[in-house]
Each structure stands twice: as C-alpha cells, then as structure tokens.
Amino acid sequence: MAPLQKTNKIWHNGKLINWDDATIHVMSHVVHYGSSVFEGVRCYEVPSGPAIFRANEHIQRLLDSAKVYRMDVPFTRDELVKGMLETVGTNGVWPCYIRPLVMRGYGEAGVNPMNSPIEVYVINYPWGKYLSSENEGCDVCVSSWTRLAPNTLPAMAKAGANYMNSQLIKMEALMNGYVEGIALDANGFLSEGSGENLFLVHRDRLITAPLGNSVLPGITRDSIIKMAHDLKIPVVEQMIPREMLYIADEAFFTGTAAEVTPIRSVDKIPVGKGDIGPITRAIQKEFYGIVRGEKADRYNWLTPVPVRSKQPVGV
Numbered sequence: 001m002a003p004l005q006k007t008n009k010i011w012h013n014g015k016l017i018n019w020d021d022a023t024i025h026v027m028s029h030v031v032h033y034g035s036s037v038f039e040g041v042r043c044y045e046v047p048s049g050p051a052i053f054r055a056n057e058h059i060q061r062l063l064d065s066a067k068v069y070r071m072d073v074p075f076t077r078d079e080l081v082k083g084m085l086e087t088v089g090t091n092g093v094w095p096c097y098i099r100p101l102v103m104r105g106y107g108e109a110g111v112n113p114m115n116s117p118i119e120v121y122v123i124n125y126p127w128g129k130y131l132s133s134e135n136e137g138c139d140v141c142v143s144s145w146t147r148l149a150p151n152t153l154p155a156m157a158k159a160g161a162n163y164m165n166s167q168l169i170k171m172e173a174l175m176n177g178y179v180e181g182i183a184l185d186a187n188g189f190l191s192e193g194s195g196e197n198l199f200l201v202h203r204d205r206l207i208t209a210p211l212g213n214s215v216l217p218g219i220t221r222d223s224i225i226k227m228a229h230d231l232k233i234p235v236v237e238q239m240i241p242r243e244m245l246y247i248a249d250e251a252f253f254t255g256t257a258a259e260v261t262p263i264r265s266v267d268k269i270p271v272g273k274g275d276i277g278p279i280t281r282a283i284q285k286e287f288y289g290i291v292r293g294e295k296a297d298r299y300n301w302l303t304p305v306p307v308r309s310k311q312p313v314g315v
C-alpha cells in the first residue's frame with residue numbers, strides 16, 4: 001500500500017490546525033492503554049464534486065462507541081459531520097478517506113481513563129483500493145486467532161484497542177501469503193475479517209453473521225443488506241459454521257476500506273468456481289453505481305462537500 005500522503009489541515013476540537021501541529025504527548029492515555037474510538041469514512045468523487053458516504057451513520061457509530069467507553073464527546077453528531085465537511089472542503093483533496101478520532105489525551109498516568117481529557121480529531125487523506133481490485137477477488141485464510149470474545153472487548157464499539165486483535169489476524173495472513181484472514185468467534189462460528197464484514201452466497205441466499213458473533217456493525221454491511229432487499233435477493237443473518245466457507249457459491253468482504261471485494265479462495269479452496277459470481281456482481285453494480293454517481297442516490301447516502309478548489313496532495 002502507498003505511504004500516507006499528508007493534507008494541509010486537521011480538525012482538532014472544533015478548529016483547523018496544520019497537519020504538522022497535530023501531535024500528542026507520549027504520556028497521553030491513548031498511547032499506553034489504547035483508549036480511542038474512531039471511524040473510517042470514504043469521500044467519493046461524483047459528477048457534482050466530492051460526497052461523503054453515509055456521514056451521519058458513521059458519526060453516530062463514533063458517538064455510540066464513545067458512549068460504551070464513557071467518553072463524553074463535547075460535539076453533537078451534526079457538529080462532527082460539519083467537521084468532516086470542513087476538513088475535506090478546506091483541504092480540497094478527494095476522493096479520500098476520512099478518519100474521525102476520539103481519544104483520551106494527556107492528564108493522569110494509570111489505567112483509570114476518567115481524568116484524561118477527551119480530544120477529537122478529523123483527518124482526511126487520499127487512499128485507494130484496499131484488498132484487491134473489485135474485478136479480481138482475493139485469496140484469504142481462516143485465522144488461527146479468534147475474534148474478541150463477548151465480555152472482553154465490545155465488538156460493536158470501533159475502538160483502537162480492538163485493532164490489536166485485527167493486527168494479529170492481518171499479519172498472520174500476510175506472512176502466509178494471503179491478503180486477509182477471516183476470524184472465527186469464541187465459539188468457532190464465522191465472524192469477520194480483520195477490517196471487513198463477510199458475506200457468503202449459498203443456494204441463492206446471502207448470508208452474514210449477526211452482531212452476536214463479535215462483528216462490527218458495518219455501515220457497508222448495512223448498505224448491502226438494504227440493496228439486496230431491493231434487488232429481491234434473500235438475506236439471512238445467522239450463525240455460520242466455518243465449513244460453509246468451503247461450500248459457498250460466492251463470498252465477499254464489505255467495508256469502507258474494502259468496499260465490495262470478492263473472495264476467490266479460502267485456505268486454497270476455490271470459492272464456487274473461483275471467479276466472481278452473479279450475486280456478488282449484482283451487489284457490486286449497485287454499490288459502485290451509487291458511490292460513483294452513475295446511479296441515483298436513492299437512499300440519500302451521499303452528503304455533498306462544499307469546496308473552493310481541488311488541491312494537489314503532499315502540501
């Protein structure tokens with residue numbers, strides 16, 4: 001993947017500051033104890049300009065994650081959505097990835113997080129494809145690492161600390177020559193990838209794990225479920241045994257980073273015929289049609305960003 005490309009400004013607690021000034025102290029609580037919650041959002045390029053995909057839903061999930069961890073965020077959902085618009089609009093860099101972040105800053109040493117101040121940031125930067133091209137399909141494995149067990153770290157919260165588990169899954173997969181790993185939950189049922197939700201197609205039905213199987217409530221997952229209903233593709237949220245991966249007709253990952261990425265093999269067993277199946281293609285056509293502005297935004301998922309001019313990156 002390409003190295004991080006900086007933009008001009010970062011939104012910090014309601015004000016735009018220079019990219020290079022957005023630094024934190026090494027004794028900030030988050031550095032030692034992983035006390036952050038965050039979002040990953042995409043801003044697409046549609047014919048009328050930049051547009052953020054499901055801005056409200058992403059910020060709502062950020063506030064939900066913060067609530068689980070007793071973080072009082074001093075901004076409303078609307079203010080944070082405006083913060084994203086302001087950041088992208090000011091930097092003039094799109095398409096891009098947007099990273100809203102809430103963290104515990106510099107205050108007190110020790111595990112108790114309650115006396116460290118809440119810091120809120122919104123960052124945006126250019127970012128392309130994540131796992132593979134949407135036309136290619138990726139080769140994945142089942143991870144030897146288990147996803148977060150219930151009553152350990154809450155999977156519904158998108159917390160920085162959860163991604164230590166994701167890193168183990170990802171590194172193992174890469175070291176063994178795969179692009180991604182699929183983790184099972186604490187009971188051995190399919191959960192999700194290190195940073196994506198998982199969908200299987202079996203006998204013309206779309207199957208995905210319910211939230212009880214330690215999955216993040218993905219915004220893309222939700223979008224795919226809505227589009228599938230409209231395409232009259234039956235969707236079931238059910239516990240999925242591992243072996244379903246090997247007998248599925250089709251499989252794909254969904255996520256802000258992965259968008260809709262087909263899976264062509266699992267543990268070196270081809271998924272279906274090893275190419276992209278018709279249901280995956282139908283879902284991709286809808287999803288990419290909407291986010292590229294080629295199809296009507298009939299769900300109102302895109303928020304236009306007011307901008308002055310497009311800027312070169314790396315300023």
Ligand SMILES: Cc1ncc(COP(=O)(O)O)c(C=O)c1O
Binds near residue numbers: 218220221255
């Ligand atoms: C662990 C995990 N699961 C699923 C997803 C997909 O969620 P979304 O579609 O909201 O990006 C992500 C990415 O944010 C993730 O990190």
